[in-house]
Amino acid sequence: xxxxxxxxxxxxxxxxxxxxxxxxxxxxxxxxxxxxxxxxxxxxxxxxxxxxxxxxxxxxxxxxxxxxxxxxxxxxxxxxxxxxxxxxxxxxxxxxxxxxxxxxxxxxxxxxxxxxxxxxxxxxxxxxxxxxxxxxxxxxxxxxxxxxxxxxxxxxxxxxxxxxxxxxxxxxxxxxxxxxxxxxxxxxxxxxxxxxxxxxxxxxxxxxxxxxxxxxxxxxxxxxxxxxxxxxxxxxxxxxxxxxxxxxxxxxxxxxxxxxxxxxxxxxxxxxxxxxxxxxxxxxxxxxxxxxxxxxxxxxxxxxxxxxxxxxxxxxxxxxxxxxxxxxxxxxxxxxxxxxxxxxxxxxxxxxxxxxxxxxxxxxxxxxxxxxxxxxxxxxxxxxxxxxxxxxxxxxxxxxxxxxxxxxxxxxxxxxxxxxxxxxxxxxxxxxxxxxxxxxxxxxxxxxxxxxxxxxxxxxxxxxxxxxxxxxxxxxxxxxxxxxxxxx
Amino acid sequence: xxxxxxxxxxxxxxxxxxxxxxxxxxxxxxxxxxxxxxxxxxxxxxxxxxxxxxxxxxxxxxxxxxxxxxxxxxxxxxxxxxxxxxxxxxxxxxxxxxxxxxxxxxxxxxxxxxxxxxxxxxxxxxxxxxxxxxxxxxxxxxxxxxxxxxxxxxxxxxxxxxxxxxxxxxxxxxxxxxxxxxxxxxxxxxxxxxxxxxxxxxxxxxxxxxxxxxxxxxxxxxxxxxxxxxxxxxxxxxxxxxxxxxxxxxxxxxxxxxxxxxxxxxxxxxxxxxxxxxxxxxxxxxxxxxxxxxxxxxxxxxxxxxxx
Numbered sequence: 001x002x003x004x005x006x007x008x009x010x011x012x013x014x015x016x017x018x019x020x021x022x023x024x025x026x027x028x029x030x031x032x033x034x035x036x037x038x039x040x041x042x043x044x045x046x047x048x049x050x051x052x053x054x055x056x057x058x059x060x061x062x063x064x065x066x067x068x069x070x071x072x073x074x075x076x077x078x079x080x081x082x083x084x085x086x087x088x089x090x091x092x093x094x095x096x097x098x099x100x101x102x103x104x105x106x107x108x109x110x111x112x113x114x115x116x117x118x119x120x121x122x123x124x125x126x127x128x129x130x131x132x133x134x135x136x137x138x139x140x141x142x143x144x145x146x147x148x149x150x151x152x153x154x155x156x157x158x159x160x161x162x163x164x165x166x167x168x169x170x171x172x173x174x175x176x177x178x179x180x181x182x183x184x185x186x187x188x189x190x191x192x193x194x195x196x197x198x199x200x201x202x203x204x205x206x207x208x209x210x211x212x213x214x215x216x217x218x219x220x221x222x223x224x225x226x227x228x229x230x231x232x233x234x235x236x237x238x239x240x241x242x243x244x245x246x247x248x249x250x251x252x253x254x255x256x257x258x259x260x261x262x263x264x265x266x267x268x269x270x271x272x273x274x275x276x277x278x279x280x281x282x283x284x285x286x287x288x289x290x291x292x293x294x295x296x297x298x299x300x301x302x303x304x305x306x307x308x309x310x311x312x313x314x315x316x317x318x319x320x321x322x323x324x325x326x327x328x329x330x331x332x333x334x335x336x337x338x339x340x341x342x343x344x345x346x347x348x349x350x351x352x353x354x355x356x357x358x359x360x361x362x363x364x365x366x367x368x369x370x371x372x373x374x375x376x377x378x379x380x381x382x383x384x385x386x387x388x389x390x391x392x393x394x395x396x397x398x399x400x401x402x403x404x405x406x407x408x409x410x411x412x413x414x415x416x417x418x419x420x421x422x423x424x425x426x427x428x429x430x431x432x433x434x435x436x437x438x439x440x441x442x443x444x445x446x447x448x449x450x451x452x453x454x455x456x457x458x459x460x461x462x463x464x465x466x467x468x469x470x471x472x473x474x475x476x477x478x479x480x481x482x483x484x485x486x487x488x
Numbered sequence: 489x490x491x492x493x494x495x496x497x498x499x500x501x502x503x504x505x506x507x508x509x510x511x512x513x514x515x516x517x518x519x520x521x522x523x524x525x526x527x528x529x530x531x532x533x534x535x536x537x538x539x540x541x542x543x544x545x546x547x548x549x550x551x552x553x554x555x556x557x558x559x560x561x562x563x564x565x566x567x568x569x570x571x572x573x574x575x576x577x578x579x580x581x582x583x584x585x586x587x588x589x590x591x592x593x594x595x596x597x598x599x600x601x602x603x604x605x606x607x608x609x610x611x612x613x614x615x616x617x618x619x620x621x622x623x624x625x626x627x628x629x630x631x632x633x634x635x636x637x638x639x640x641x642x643x644x645x646x647x648x649x650x651x652x653x654x655x656x657x658x659x660x661x662x663x664x665x666x667x668x669x670x671x672x673x674x675x676x677x678x679x680x681x682x683x684x685x686x687x688x689x690x691x692x693x694x695x696x697x698x699x700x701x702x703x704x705x706x707x708x709x710x711x712x713x714x715x716x717x718x719x720x721x722x723x724x725x726x727x728x729x730x731x732x733x734x735x736x737x738x739x740x741x742x743x744x745x746x747x748x749x750x751x752x753x754x755x756x757x758x759x760x761x762x763x764x765x766x767x768x769x770x771x772x773x774x775x776x777x778x779x780x781x782x783x784x785x786x787x788x789x790x791x792x793x794x795x796x
Binding site: 322431437 | 541756
């Protein structure tokens with residue numbers, strides 16, 4: 001009888017155990033808005049909890065909502081958000097648009113149409129965004145998110161190891177062309193053959209910036225490219241800019257300047273340059289000096305001028321999941337991210353006195369003894385991930401006094417894609433887009449790292465492009481672009 | 489007749505009541521099975537829908553077989569199906585043979601301690617994550633600092649050369665899985681009636697003859713079961729093996745693209761849940777048909793060892 005009773009108790013306990021997660025979920029607070037942010041730096045759980053507590057004390061009084069901070073490692077961010085968007089787990093979220101993802105999100109019904117919310121929002125919020133920024137977060141005249149307030153596009157520079165540059169008497173700021181960079185790369189290679197001379201900016205990607213290469217993402221598609229300043233669509237492999245870029249890379253790779261394992265590299269170029277295991281990495285840049293971000297480095301002059309592809313204006317946006325159970329509260333939080341400096345500063349920099357301090361000039365810096373390496377709330381080093389850095393206190397390392405005026409001045413100098421504003425609907429072409437992306441993935445990094453010479457492999461690539469019907473699709477896209485430009 | 493049926497039902501309920509603790513213990517497992525294995529099957533309907541995140545599974549529009557076209561409508565279809573089936577068949581054959589050999593060798597070791605140590609060591613690779621395996625592989629294959637290039641004095645760029653990878657995959661898969669499989673076979677071997685071995689010794693059978701005439705026939709039911717289970721998964725592939733280990737190197741796509749890898753890449757690009765569900769549905773149906781067919785063949789050849 002005892003055994004029977006024990007069996008019954010155990011079975012009941014196991015059955016109850018199966019039910020616990022369901023009960024826990026249903027107990028969630030209805031007025032809490034989850035906010036998903038990608039991490040570009042390290043955040044400890046304790047620091048995030050502290051900041052969240054402070055934010056919630058502030059938000060409860062001012063807006064009557066609570067915020068649940070969800071920091072997700074940037075490499076997994078897109079996958080995690082996509083999964084979370086199938087339920088009401090995510091309310092306000094960051095999302096990337098650098099590969100034309102906005103069109104996909106809209107086609108899949110993942111993002112809430114916020115046009116009406118925006119039209120009824122405060123004048124302060126409306127005045128925050130320029131017309132190009134509103135276009136960048138809209139599809140077919142409807143708004144789906146708010147772009148990150150940041151400068152349009154970027155320029156291309158190289159980041160050099162400071163010690164080696166000084167040792168070799170290299171004046172980094174005087175390097176403004178690929179030929180000049182080539183000269184110092186050979187110089188460094190000869191003096192320090194024991195380290196990598198040039199490494200990819202990140203993993204197998206030679207550079208994140210396309211200012212020195214070509215215009216891409218035209219029509220918010222993944223396959224339409226053009227040379228800068230032109231509207232003649234081409235495959236990326238056939239643009240002049242890409243061909244020239246890859247010409248340098250294959251020569252440098254053949255001469256042993258680029259790391260041999262560039263295609264299977266998993267490290268950040270800046271980390272290797274900082275650590276002294278590499279001399280140089282190419283890097284996209286903007287108004288913030290990179291050598292202030294990466295210790296022991298020096299930034300070269302501008303190798304390519306600031307340029308913005310169609311997808312580069314606000315290539316990071318914040319929107320509301322279509323499945324959000326609290327769209328009104330979510331928009332309140334979304335609006336506050338761009339209009340409430342106190343909330344935005346707490347979210348980005350953390351707690352004053354603990355994660356950052358304001359010095360006598362009113363500028364923000366790390367508390368004494370704290371650096372980007374040991375600060376527990378990484379937001380101060382990762383401002384680029386947050387919605388609006390223009391309303392935050394200026395950092396001590398910044399080369400400007402007024403962030404907003406500086407960004408506006410920068411934006412005036414940027415060459416914006418000649419096709420900006422054009423949208424080509426690919427929602428019924430998913431098989432083609434998948435086949436194209438696989439093809440591009442197959443060759444892009446290989447030729448951009450110089451591991452394979454573009455000229456050797458181009459006939460094969462063109463053959464494969466033909467076999468998936470690329471040129472027909474490109475012709476249709478070109479016709480639509482021409483019609484758009486004619487109408488414009 | 490009715491009375492008989494009534495009496496039978498009564499007896500059944502009596503039996504349930506009498507052994508209630510056994511049925512109670514079955515409940516958690518049953519709930520788990522229903523919640524995790526059966527209810528989600530309804531989600532397969534997504535494979536036939538144009539899934540819209542906002543509309544949800546039931547609100548999304550039907551799209552017929554459009555999602556399945558993705559698997560066969562591109563020029564990569566032949567490539568991914570060839571790779572998926574080809575690698576799996578090689579893995580099944582090499583894995584089975586190697587695991588059986590190791591199980592028999594383990595059985596032939598008489599000293600208890602070394603036997604335990606070997607068992608632990610051969611099981612370790614099975615427990616290592618494929619991400620870690622990918623770094624171990626990189627330590628061997630790196631162009632500049634890899635063990636192989638350093639030892640041989642070469643500068644082979646393994647991650648750019650397709651021809652080596654079918655062999656690398658087979659070696660890594662074998663290294664990772666043989667320990668687990670051989671322990672399953674070993675468990676069967678030690679369960680073989682020892683009197684059969686004694687009788688064979690009395691009859692003058694050599695060690696090799698004992699293996700051939702006693703051990704291998706004793707292993708046959710396990711071999712059939714394990715093979716049938718593996719056949720059911722020939723349309724699946726170890727995603728980590730084909731994606732992580734070659735570091736997703738584009739130049740290797742022709743030999744690394746399996747159905748799972750292709751679907752993953754498509755999903756990452758387009759967040760298309762419908763096509764993912766269609767791929768899973770296709771893999772399950774094909775696996776199911778293959779298991780039925782293989783079991784039918786076993787039924788014809790050796791009825792006693794068929795699964796059902």
